[in-house]
Amino acid sequence: MAVVGSGPAGLTCAADLAKMGYKVTIFESLHLPGGVLMYGIPEFRLPKAIVEHEIDYIKSLGVEIKYNMVIAKTKTIQDLFDEGYKAIFIGTGAGLPQFLGIPGENLKEIYSANEFLTRVNLMKAYKFPEYDTPIKIGRKVAVIGAGNVAMDSARVSLRLGAEEVHIVYRRSEKEMPARLEEIENAKEEGVKFFLLTAPTKFIGDENRNINKMECIKMELGEPDSSGRRRPVPIKNSEFIMEVDTVVMAIGQSPNPLVPKTIPGLQVGKHGNIVTDEKTGATSVPGIFAGGDIATGAATVIDAMGAGKRAARAIDEYIQKGGKVER
Numbered sequence: 590m591a592v593v594g595s596g597p598a599g600l601t602c603a604a605d606l607a608k609m610g611y612k613v614t615i616f617e618s619l620h621l622p623g624g625v626l627m628y629g630i631p632e633f634r635l636p637k638a639i640v641e642h643e644i645d646y647i648k649s650l651g652v653e654i655k656y657n658m659v660i661a662k663t664k665t666i667q668d669l670f671d672e673g674y675k676a677i678f679i680g681t682g683a684g685l686p687q688f689l690g691i692p693g694e695n696l697k698e699i700y701s702a703n704e705f706l707t708r709v710n711l712m713k714a715y716k717f718p719e720y721d722t723p724i725k726i727g728r729k730v731a732v733i734g735a736g737n738v739a740m741d742s743a744r745v746s747l748r749l750g751a752e753e754v755h756i757v758y759r760r761s762e763k764e765m766p767a768r769l770e771e772i773e774n775a776k777e778e779g780v781k782f783f784l785l786t787a788p789t790k791f792i793g794d795e796n797r798n799i800n801k802m803e804c805i806k807m808e809l810g811e812p813d814s815s816g817r818r819r820p821v822p823i824k825n826s827e828f829i830m831e832v833d834t835v836v837m838a839i840g841q842s843p844n845p846l847v848p849k850t851i852p853g854l855q856v857g858k859h860g861n862i863v864t865d866e867k868t869g870a871t872s873v874p875g876i877f878a879g880g881d882i883a884t885g886a887a888t889v890i891d892a893m894g895a896g897k898r899a900a901r902a903i904d905e906y907i908q909k910g911g912k913v914e915r
Contacts, residue, residue: 596624598880727833
C-alpha cells in the first residue's frame with residue numbers, strides 16, 4: 590500500500606493498514622514526517638518530541654517512510670501502481686495559501702502563514718544562522734485573519750521578538766473562527782485585536798519593504814453563505830497602520846499538485862478531491878483520499894478520522910477484488 594503525505598491523515602491510515610498486516614510505504618515531500626503536526630503547529634502548542642514519538646511507533650509497525658518524494662513530480666501515481674502498489678491513499682493536505690489580491694501584496698516581509706510557520710517550525714528559522722533559513726520580524730506585525738493559524742502566527746511573532754502584534758479581522762470577535770481558548774491565550778500574551786477592519790493596500794519604502802498598511806473600517810450586514818454576518822466597508826473610513834511584517838492567515842486551499850496529475854479524478858470547485866465520506870474512495874478505483882485534501886482546511890482530529898475510515902475501506906477493497914501480499 591502507498592500513502593502519499595505523512596500528515597495526520599496519512600500517518601493514521603498507514604498505521605491502521607500496517608496493523609492489518611499490509612506492507613505500507615509513505616511518500617513524504619519534505620525531509621521530515623508529520624505534515625502540519627511538524628510544520629504548522631508551533632512547539633509551544635504541540636511539542637515536536639511527542640510527534641516524533643508517535644512516528645517512531647508507526648515505524649515500529651513496519652511502515653517505511655521515503656522522504657523528499659514529491660508525488661506527481663518525483664514519481665506519478667501511475668508509477669506507484671506500476672511498481673506494484675495495490676491501493677493508494679492521498680493525504681497531501683491543504684498547503685496552498687490564499688491571498689487578498691490587493692495592491693502591494695508582493696512587497697518584502699509579507700508572508701503567507703504557511704511559509705511563515707514552516708520556516709519557523711520545520712526549518713528552525715529562529716536559530717539563524719545556526720540553521721540556513723532566516724526569517725525577518727519587524728517591531729510591528731500584523732496578522733490578517735482570525736482562525737487558529739492566525740493565532741499561532743501572532744503568538745510565534747511575539748516569541749520571535751516583535752514589540753507589537755495585531756490581529757486584523759474584518760468581522761467582530763463573535764465571528765472569529767479560532768477556538769475560544771486560542772483567542773484567550775493570544776490576548777493573555779499581549780496580542781492586540783483590530784476588529785471590523787480590512788486591509789485595502791500595502792505600502793512599501795524605496796527598497797520594497799512594507800512599512801504601512803491602508804485599512805478600512807467595516808460593519809456587519811446580513812449573513813452570507815457561511816452563516817456569519819457579511820462585512821460591509823464603511824465609506825471614507827480608511828486609515829493607515831504602521832507595520833514592518835505582515836502574515837496572511839486567511840485560509841489554505843487543497844494542494845493541487847497531485848489531483849491535477851491523475852486522469853479521471855473528480856475534483857471539487859475548490860480543488861479538493863471528491864471522496865465518499867464514509868470510505869474516502871475517489872472516482873478512480875484503488876485511489877482513496879482524506880484529510881484537508883478532501884475537505885479543505887479542517888482539524889487534525891478530522892484528518893485522523895478520515896485516515897482510519899480509509900484504511901478500513903482499503904482493506905475491504907483488497908478483500909473484494911485486489912491482490913496483495915499480507
